[in-house]
Amino acid sequence: MVTVQDATARILQALYTPRTESIPLAQAHGRVLAEEIAADRDLPPFDRATMDGIAIAYQAWHEGRRTFSLEGTQAAGMPSHTLSHPAHAFEVMTGAVLPSGTDTVVRYEDVSIQDNVATITVATVERGQSIHYQGSDARREALLLEPGLVLSPAEVALLASVGKPFVSVFAPPRAAVVSTGDELVDVDETPLPHQVRRSNGHALVAALEALHVTASLSHLPDDKDVLQAKLRGLVEANDVIILSGGVSKGKFDFVPEVLESLGVVKHFHQVSQRPGKPFWFGASAGGKTVFALPGNPVSTFLCFQRYVKPWLLQSLGVQAAPAYAVLAVPFSFQPRVTYFLRVSVRNEQGRLMAYPDAGGGSGDFANLKNVTGFLELPLEQTQFQAGEVFPYWPFRG
Numbered sequence: 001m002v003t004v005q006d007a008t009a010r011i012l013q014a015l016y017t018p019r020t021e022s023i024p025l026a027q028a029h030g031r032v033l034a035e036e037i038a039a040d041r042d043l044p045p046f047d048r049a050t051m052d053g054i055a056i057a058y059q060a061w062h063e064g065r066r067t068f069s070l071e072g073t074q075a076a077g078m079p080s081h082t083l084s085h086p087a088h089a090f091e092v093m094t095g096a097v098l099p100s101g102t103d104t105v106v107r108y109e110d111v112s113i114q115d116n117v118a119t120i121t122v123a124t125v126e127r128g129q130s131i132h133y134q135g136s137d138a139r140r141e142a143l144l145l146e147p148g149l150v151l152s153p154a155e156v157a158l159l160a161s162v163g164k165p166f167v168s169v170f171a172p173p174r175a176a177v178v179s180t181g182d183e184l185v186d187v188d189e190t191p192l193p194h195q196v197r198r199s200n201g202h203a204l205v206a207a208l209e210a211l212h213v214t215a216s217l218s219h220l221p222d223d224k225d226v227l228q229a230k231l232r233g234l235v236e237a238n239d240v241i242i243l244s245g246g247v248s249k250g251k252f253d254f255v256p257e258v259l260e261s262l263g264v265v266k267h268f269h270q271v272s273q274r275p276g277k278p279f280w281f282g283a284s285a286g287g288k289t290v291f292a293l294p295g296n297p298v299s300t301f302l303c304f305q306r307y308v309k310p311w312l313l314q315s316l317g318v319q320a321a322p323a324y325a326v327l328a329v330p331f332s333f334q335p336r337v338t339y340f341l342r343v344s345v346r347n348e349q350g351r352l353m354a355y356p357d358a359g360g361g362s363g364d365f366a367n368l369k370n371v372t373g374f375l376e377l378p379l380e381q382t383q384f385q386a387g388e389v390f391p392y393w394p395f396r397g
């Protein structure tokens with residue numbers, strides 16, 4: 001038996017090394033960047049007018065000039081015009097290059113124009129106003145993005161602006177989800193009175209999909225020989241296998257011994273936690289990682305969120321900040337194990353307040369629909385006060 005902390009440390013020592021792949025920008029959202037992205041030009045690439053109005057030479061204003069003959073219009077997308085006389089001005093549009101010879105933009109609202117002469121109608125004009133200067137956001141060749149970043153729409157914009165129609169991202173691992181159990185039938189089957197429909201595998205595949213990992217799904221019986229034959233092939237063909245069921249003390253819980261017979265070395269079996277105590281974790285010499293999660297549905301689900309997801313993210317170099325929430329009401333829990341309390345978290349004036357809805361044990365997965373995640377209550381404590389802050393493992397959003 002290991003603690004949650006030991007289990008976490010051992011899992012995070014067994015990261016896999018992802019391959020990289022080049023994907024179109026349109027598919028980049030949510031993927032993890034695998035290359036450094038530098039500015040290919042200054043950002044912005046030229047002195048850019050930020051208001052529609054007129055561009056003047058400030059010195060003329062400073063010397064008392066208020067009326068300016070207009071030489072023409074500098075539209076966005078046109079090469080820079082040049083002012084021929086400091087007492088003149090250009091009309092200039094937002095997004096246009098500042099005409100050379102000018103250094104200040106006065107917006108239309110502060111100007112009146114008649115007979116091609118603009119008169120400034122406000123009392124103050126600052127030198128350089130309403131200009132977004134070349135290179136003021138980033139210089140050419142400046143590092144903008146680093147590997148390990150989960151690409152949001154904001155970075156998609158940046159990638160587009162530096163001319164990246166394709167981007168290098170970390171490829172997801174080849175992943176297989178395997179549920180086990182003779183009592184379980186498929187979703188589209190009608191269970192006999194002693195059977196139940198299997199759900200864990202579907203939940204795991206969906207949870208992986210949310211992380212851009214497409215996993216195969218299979219179901220195996222509680223039969224040592226079948227498990228051995230099928231798991232051998234799955235371990236060979238994948239980087240990570242996530243099993244559910246067959247890891248506890250039952251007469252038909254063959255998963256750990258079968259995995260070891262296939263050369264998957266046990267890193268731990270059993271964690272001092274609830275739910276999910278019978279969790280088994282191992283890796284093969286060939287760098288294959290196996291999470292054998294306890295079959296009770298809430299245990300399977302919790303172990304994925306608490307262990308598999310961080311393993312995957314860290315393998316991709318993602319530095320995910322831990323989340324915390326405030327226990328909203330007192331709670332007590334007796335055995336000295338880490339307790340993952342089901343909670344519904346609400347943001348109350350900027351504080352994430354966690355309201356327990358513990359449910360009816362680790363078989364009660366219907367209750368997961370009421371909650372937003374798990375609060376990790378440490379094994380050192382049995383009484384937990386309202387207002388105490390604990391790690392929080394959300395599974396929504």
Ligand SMILES: Nc1nc2c(c(=O)[nH]1)N[C@H]1C(S)=C(S)[C@@H](COP(=O)(O)OP(=O)(O)OC[C@H]3O[C@@H](n4cnc5c(N)ncnc54)[C@H](O)[C@@H]3O)O[C@H]1N2
Pocket residue numbers: 179180181183184196197198199200201244245246247248249250253275276277278293294295296297299362363
């Ligand atoms: N003598 C002991 N018995 C048990 C212990 C123990 O320490 N000593 N631990 C209990 C705990 S905690 C858990 S969790 C379960 C884990 O058992 P297994 O990993 O061996 O899982 P199974 O026995 O195969 O199944 C348990 C339970 O979950 C249901 N299940 C499994 N897979 C699915 C699925 N894909 N979809 C829906 N439901 C599933 C299964 O029908 C069982 O009801 O062991 C305790 N026993």
Ligand code: MOO
Pocket residue numbers: 273274275276277278294296298299362363
């Ligand atoms: O993990 Mo078990 O599900 O604690 O009951």
Ligand SMILES: [Mg+2]
Pocket residue numbers: 245246247248249250253295
């Ligand atoms: Mg069992």
